[in-house]
Amino acid sequence: MASSLPQGEQALGSVLKSKQKTKIGEFFSNLSRSWTGMLGFGIIMLLLFLSIFGPWITPYDPMHAEFSKGLLPPLTDGHLLGTDHLGRDIFSRIIMGARVSVIIGIATACIAGVIGTIVGIIAGYFRGWIDIVLMRLVDVQLSFPFIVLVLVINAIIGAGLRNIIISLAIGGWVIFARVIRSEVLALREKEFITSSIATGVSRLQILVKHILPNLFTPIIILASLQIGTYIIAEASISFLGFGVQPPTPAWGNMLNEGRDYIFSSWWLVTFPGIAIVITALGVNLFGDWLRDTLDPELKGE
């Protein structure tokens, strides 16, 4: 019923009423009013659960190859989603693959977020030549397609989990820098900043105590939306044979390995593919909901 309302109005309503509630209580009462937000949140929780408790849930050892049981279709011999060409259990591999996705998504968002935020703040707050230099750098990098850039960096520094995080972060910080810079530019002109200057607050304190706290919301929103991009990018890169190397299970390289069997054994590519789609969907739904809820335009009044 209420979920048919635009999410913005729900956020508005919740701000109106939730005076005494704790932040966590507020979070859930907000969330409960949007089924898309709930779905996204549920998927993310499931992903986190799988990546932490994966080893205890998997029915089989995801690395264990048994050639005699290769290419079993789903629901045979106790293999829920079948086995791949080496006889490894696909269900177990997907569960373990969640861990790779989650690590890459979160770690990249953290690194890219920190670098991008610092650059964005410097450019936006100090303006002048440093702003021009940094932003032209960002422009140059943004003119390359993200995935191609990450592939090139990855090809240079080599494959592996750590390196793919590094290359994704190098490719991804520019978005943060851009967004944070424009946020800072807008914030600096806000009257409460002028008010602090009039009070006599020093430049550094204004930056730390007034501008930074107002950046948390955009940073969190952006990070949550970017995580989806990173997970898909990782899958694409692993699919192309860079990135996470076999036998470590990652959804991207599972797709890659299953490619040869796409016509004979569909389940090799289908299930990792579905996992990627659901994850990206979940992260984006949650990110959208977060943006609608925290959007400063809607908050306050």
Place this chain on the structure above:
Amino acid sequence: MAEEALLQVNRLKKYYGISQGLFKKDIIVRAVDDISFTVHRGETFALVGESGCGKSTTGKTILRLTEPTEGEVIFNGTDVATLQYNDMRSLRQQMQMVFQDPYASLNPKKTIKQLLMEPLRVHKKFKEKERLQKVTEMLDIVGLSKEYLDRYPHEFSGGQRQRIGIARAVILQPDFIVADEPVSALDVSVQSQVINLMLDLQKEFGLTYLFISHDLSVIEHMTDRVAVMYLGKIVEVADTETLFKDPKHPYTQALISAVPISHPAENKERIILKGDVPSPANPPSGCAFHTRCPFAMDICRQKEPETLLFEDGHTATCHLYTTKSREELNYVTSDSK
């Protein structure tokens, strides 16, 4: 009133350049164009004018929230316009500001306690423990309960926020406060509360106000002297009562006559001005008001008028009074002051 000058503004100018792209010359906007006035200690000095006349810019320039292009701002004997960054920062405890928009001028992420503690912390006033005491006292003075200490600005109404804004300015016990349209964003029934608060605080702390407003009835009520601004220039300065009784400049006359009546039975003679305020980027030649002035003469289009002094420090900048005979009007030019 002891006529001790607290603030002297001398030939202050603030020009903005608006970039027109790479190959065109920048447009120069003369937001404040060569204005001078003196504010005495303990008085309320008003700057009045319509939007775009430069009154807010003047206020901000005096507090160095924007850098002046030219001119002096002498506060208590020091020229504010040339102070170094750190000296300026410490001088700010003596000159504070109250903003127009109580919704925009308080950081939404800070509690009332944080907002009010900040000025004390920044200027290292009192010991840590006494500060909270001081903040509670201040809240009490502006009429807010101390239960509000841990609340955020968005939980308050406009009037309450403006009280917080005022508390934040007064807590350092400054000598001088620039109040930029402090009541125009508020509901009618709340406006009078805030005006009363400002009057009370002035008495209690001996504050000097530079009161910037477009609302003539508020200005008439609470200020001592008024400067009328038009297109970046001051056209008339006078004691508030004199100004409303005997406005000299045609713009002031029109402005006062344009105020809506306060009772339906009142019959007011109106001077309806033609047209709109010209752009400060391209002000008219001569007297800037001549395009709308009902008494405009040839000389007004060609020559900028001089400022003339009437009795009791009443000055006006208008050709109407220069063309008549000197004795008749009993004036002296401002140069001979």
Place this chain on the structure above:
Amino acid sequence: MSDAILKIKNLKIEFKSGKETVQPIRGVNFELKKGETLGVVGESGSGKSVTSLAIMGLLPERTSKIVDGEINFKGNDITNLKEKQYRKIRGNEISMIFQEPMTSLNPVFTIGQQLSEPLRQHRNMSKKEIEKAVINVLNQVGIPRAEQIINEYPHQLSGGMRQRVMISLALLCEPDLMIADEPTTALDVTIQAQILELMKNIKQENDMSLLLITHDLGVVAEMCDRVVVMYAGEIVEVAEINELFNEPLHPYTRGLIDSMPTQNTRKERLYSIRGQVPRPNEITKGCVFANRCPLAFSKCFEETPPVFARDDHLSKCWLQNTKEGEVV
């Protein structure tokens, strides 16, 4: 009174926000007679703008609902008209001027394009006739160089000019009723004087009725024949203009008038109404103004007062109850 052009009877409007519903309009009654200027005075949150949107059929459809009451325009109930029927009335028989002239004009169309829109919508006129009508109406609102202005864009005009364009837009189809929602609040005093003067003249020339919504008692004194005073979603007083200023019956109205700076001695404390305007979700039983009223007594906190009439002067205050009135 059969000469009423607009009658609002017991109007109640609900707004949904999230799980909560608030009722910013709780039983509003008033009439606008043909040819008169009726002022609706109130502060933010009084529901004056919501009322005007309801008359125009412009309430946000998904989040608001007229739960009770009737809006009657020229004898027809227009409360539950379909959007398509409403469009025939809107801009044609009832038109509206908004507070912010910049945001109510579309920046990508020229003035001429925007002004010909309602004529194309409601009148069967040729292109030439439309252009002539547009230039004519622009001249009427005192816009110089009308022939050139029609090819200019809103941002090329000043605030006062834009408000004139808005007024001409509202005038185009020669409406019977014009609703002006804070038409001069965003303007400077000298421009406000121009626009008010213009509205007076236009009303007279075009034989219209005017519903003027404002928070400014000065503007009301200047313009109106009768006044409706709204507070927190209710009408607290209705009176003829001179009577309202001479003998306000409701303590809220009295407070508003007394707190005008011009009604107080210079440099003295102003009379002021204590407290804040309640938010819609803060309204409890009893009189809505009781918690701020200097004259409130126990009954005010218990029971909502009915409307008491003294001739044409209505007020919603227990003090006007003749029996109770003696008690105080």
